[in-house]
Amino acid sequence: MGENRKVLDVAGVSKRFGDLEVLSDISFQVEKGETICVLGPSGSGKSTLLRCINWLERPDAGQIYLNGVQIGVSGGGLVMNDRELSQIRTHIGMVFQHFALWPHLTVLQNLMEAPVHVQKRPKAEVRDEALALLAKVGLGDKRDAFPAKLSGGQKQRVGIARALAMRPDLLLFDEPTSALDPELVGEVLVVMRDLAREGMTMLVVTHEMGFAREAATRVLFLDRGRVVETGPPERFFSNPETERARQFLARYAGDTANGRRGA
Amino acid sequence: MIHDFGIVWSERDLLLSGLGNTTILSALSAAAALLLGFALTPALMSKQRLPASIARGFVDGMRCVPFLLFAYIVYYGLPSFGIRLDNWTSGLVALTIYNAAYMAEILRGAWAAQPREPIEAGVAFGFSNIGLFRHIVLPPLLLAAGPVIGNQMIQIVKDSAFLTIIALPELTHAASSIQSRHYVPFAAFITAVFLYWGLCLVIEAGVGSIERLAAARR
Amino acid sequence: MSGSDVLAILQGAVVTVTLSLAGILIGLPIGLALAVLRWADVPVIARAVAVYVSMLRATPLVTLLLLLFFALPNIGIEIDPISAAILALVMNTAAFNCEVWRAGLMNFPKDQYEAAQSVGMNAGLRFRRIVLPQIVRGCLPGLVNEMSLLIKVTPVLAVVGVVDITRAAVRIGAETYDPLPPFLVAVALYAPIVFALVSLQRWIERRQSKAEAAA
Numbered sequence: 001m002g003e004n005r006k007v008l009d010v011a012g013v014s015k016r017f018g019d020l021e022v023l024s025d026i027s028f029q030v031e032k033g034e035t036i037c038v039l040g041p042s043g044s045g046k047s048t049l050l051r052c053i054n055w056l057e058r059p060d061a062g063q064i065y066l067n068g069v070q071i072g073v074s075g076g077g078l079v080m081n082d083r084e085l086s087q088i089r090t091h092i093g094m095v096f097q098h099f100a101l102w103p104h105l106t107v108l109q110n111l112m113e114a115p116v117h118v119q120k121r122p123k124a125e126v127r128d129e130a131l132a133l134l135a136k137v138g139l140g141d142k143r144d145a146f147p148a149k150l151s152g153g154q155k156q157r158v159g160i161a162r163a164l165a166m167r168p169d170l171l172l173f174d175e176p177t178s179a180l181d182p183e184l185v186g187e188v189l190v191v192m193r194d195l196a197r198e199g200m201t202m203l204v205v206t207h208e209m210g211f212a213r214e215a216a217t218r219v220l221f222l223d224r225g226r227v228v229e230t231g232p233p234e235r236f237f238s239n240p241e242t243e244r245a246r247q248f249l250a251r252y253a254g255d256t257a258n259g260r261r262g263a
Numbered sequence: 264m265i266h267d268f269g270i271v272w273s274e275r276d277l278l279l280s281g282l283g284n285t286t287i288l289s290a291l292s293a294a295a296a297l298l299l300g301f302a303l304t305p306a307l308m309s310k311q312r313l314p315a316s317i318a319r320g321f322v323d324g325m326r327c328v329p330f331l332l333f334a335y336i337v338y339y340g341l342p343s344f345g346i347r348l349d350n351w352t353s354g355l356v357a358l359t360i361y362n363a364a365y366m367a368e369i370l371r372g373a374w375a376a377q378p379r380e381p382i383e384a385g386v387a388f389g390f391s392n393i394g395l396f397r398h399i400v401l402p403p404l405l406l407a408a409g410p411v412i413g414n415q416m417i418q419i420v421k422d423s424a425f426l427t428i429i430a431l432p433e434l435t436h437a438a439s440s441i442q443s444r445h446y447v448p449f450a451a452f453i454t455a456v457f458l459y460w461g462l463c464l465v466i467e468a469g470v471g472s473i474e475r476l477a478a479a480r481r
Numbered sequence: 482m483s484g485s486d487v488l489a490i491l492q493g494a495v496v497t498v499t500l501s502l503a504g505i506l507i508g509l510p511i512g513l514a515l516a517v518l519r520w521a522d523v524p525v526i527a528r529a530v531a532v533y534v535s536m537l538r539a540t541p542l543v544t545l546l547l548l549l550f551f552a553l554p555n556i557g558i559e560i561d562p563i564s565a566a567i568l569a570l571v572m573n574t575a576a577f578n579c580e581v582w583r584a585g586l587m588n589f590p591k592d593q594y595e596a597a598q599s600v601g602m603n604a605g606l607r608f609r610r611i612v613l614p615q616i617v618r619g620c621l622p623g624l625v626n627e628m629s630l631l632i633k634v635t636p637v638l639a640v641v642g643v644v645d646i647t648r649a650a651v652r653i654g655a656e657t658y659d660p661l662p663p664f665l666v667a668v669a670l671y672a673p674i675v676f677a678l679v680s681l682q683r684w685i686e687r688r689q690s691k692a693e694a695a696a
Contacts, residue, residue, distance in 0.1 A: 056599065086601045086602060087601065089600065090601030096599075100592040101593075102593055104615050114602060118600060118601045118602055118603075162596075326675070327676045329632075329636045332647055335650075335651065343659070421539075428543075448551030453548065453552075456544060462539075464539070
């Protein structure tokens with residue numbers, strides 16, 4: 001049924017930091033299996049939007065629904081407490097720009113930590129699944145290594161596997177390759193592209209135009225806190241509708257051709 | 264309770280003189296300890312083994328001895344060698360020598376963290392010896408070490424309270440005297456606690472302004 | 482100084498070590514609790530903790546001890562010297578430990594904490610599984626330093642009559658009119674304990690900076 005395919009529903013979300021309105025009346029929906037790439041210049045509010053979805057930042061206005069259930073506000077209209085928010089967050093995975101792995105745990109322990117202690121799943125089952133995920137991202141042999149010993153690309157692949165271990169309905173990516181050396185970006189994008197192809201519902205904030213072109217089902221273009229344009233990547237990249245999108249793409253066209261990341 | 268504080272208020276002269284003694288004692292020994300520390304630090308960092316090991320032995324030794332015991336040794340133990348000091352001098356000497364070791368260690372650490380280039384530049388511009396030290400070396404060193412020296416000064420204020428055991432009329436001794444004569448222990452000691460707190464807040468404010476000076480120059 | 486004199490000082494050493502251990506073991510978790518209260522910014526309580534810590538860190542231990550020992554009976558709480566001593570030690574060391582723990586908490590990397598939030602860990606899990614194991618490592622040098630400082634202030638307990646190393650030494654000195662030898666014995670007892678702790682702290686710091694350099 002149509003309604004059941006809507007994983008994420010964002011309606012009228014706004015957020016300000018002090019005097020600065022970082023997000024203004026953001027509304028969009030994500031259907032199951034879609035890969036949405038959020039693009040835009042620095043300061044456009046992309047990361048803030050992502051962080052509002054799992055309430056790492058608290059929106060000042062608007063509603064966010066995951067599979068029909070509102071995030072952040074409980075049925076009675078009260079703001080959710082930490083426990084209720086934690087419950088919802090188990091259904092949303094997040095991949096961080098600086099990996100955010102837990103350094104005192106091995107790679108395998110990083111993956112198993114939340115499924116065992118939060119979802120209370122049996123250890124043996126979690127272990128098997130974690131090993132399978134590590135193999136999937138190409139890091140099976142690193143399972144007993146500590147994060148400090150890994151390269152940036154390896155850490156991020158572990159980060160993705162860790163998010164997947166929770167079996168989330170939605171995966172959020174906060175500039176997953178921005179902190180990586182150029183040679184390491186590719187290995188992470190490959191994993192993300194495969195995930196998209198397998199039907200994972202993904203919301204990706206990125207500067208990697210090549211990835212957006214290839215893997216996105218839709219592009220969301222943000223500028224100064226507003227959704228300026230949205231549409232399939234083929235149309236957005238070849239024939240943008242708005243002037244701001246055109247300016248943005250003009251700046252990045254040369255950069256992607258040279259393989260350089262934008263500012 | 265109010266009555267108790269009234270009694271303490273009536274004895275305020277004694278308390279204030281105790282506070283004065285604490286402040287003077289702490290300030291004098293802090294200054295003396297800092298100067299001694301400056302003399303010790305070169306020995307501490309010396310490449311020659313004898314001065315370095317003597318200085319290191321002294322600093323480590325003072326770090327391992329409780330101050331109260333050291334004060335006892337200075338006051339009660341030195342007479343065995345014919346050196347008889349009154350309680351004021353004993354207290355001052357004990358505080359100074361004990362903290363000179365800590366100051367030396369603080370200065371050594373601050374010196375090790377100083378960049379070498381500005382000093383080389385100073386030499387290149389013709390500064391030397393006393394001038395170099397006064398104008399080029401000392402200011403950034405003091406700015407960097409300021410907060411840690413400030414903490415040590417707070418430590419000195421608290422150590423000074425130990426000297427009540429050798430009947431030095433500092434603040435704790437004054438509070439003790441009031442409480443034993445008038446049976447107002449809470450009022451007397453709480454007042455002393457607030458006075459110590461106030462003294463430390465003043466030192467911390469001083470440290471704060473040094474930190475602001477340092478930050479403005481970064 | 483006779484053999485029985487040395488024995489008396491050794492008995493004092495037992496008291497010193499026991500009371501120090503009590504102060505350290507009780508003061509560590511209380512300091513952590515105070516630090517967490519400030520870090521979590523619990524309304525009103527966080528401010529109260531800040532004021533408490535500021536005052537305790539500025540108060541000489543001897544003044545605090547005299548306050549507790551003489552003032553508590555005045556409001557109806559009878560207290561013996563040993564309990565007053567432990568209470569004073571704990572109040573003092575908890576305040577200093579609080580600052581050490583707090584520095585660790587405030588320097589904790591935000592993104593690791595957010596990662597724990599994002600996988601649905603509640604506050605208790607986040608603290609127990611992610612924050613605490615790591616800050617214990619970071620705070621260890623400061624906490625061991627505070628332990629060595631605690632041992633160095635235990636002579637103050639002699640002021641309320643607790644027979645620790647210092648009081649034993651003082652008494653023998655007074656009885657024999659020869660204060661220096663028992664004092665030197667006292668130094669010989671304190672110094673190794675403190676030196677062991679200081680060396681432990683330096684060893685921990687060296688090991689941690691090596692681990693960081695290797696990573």
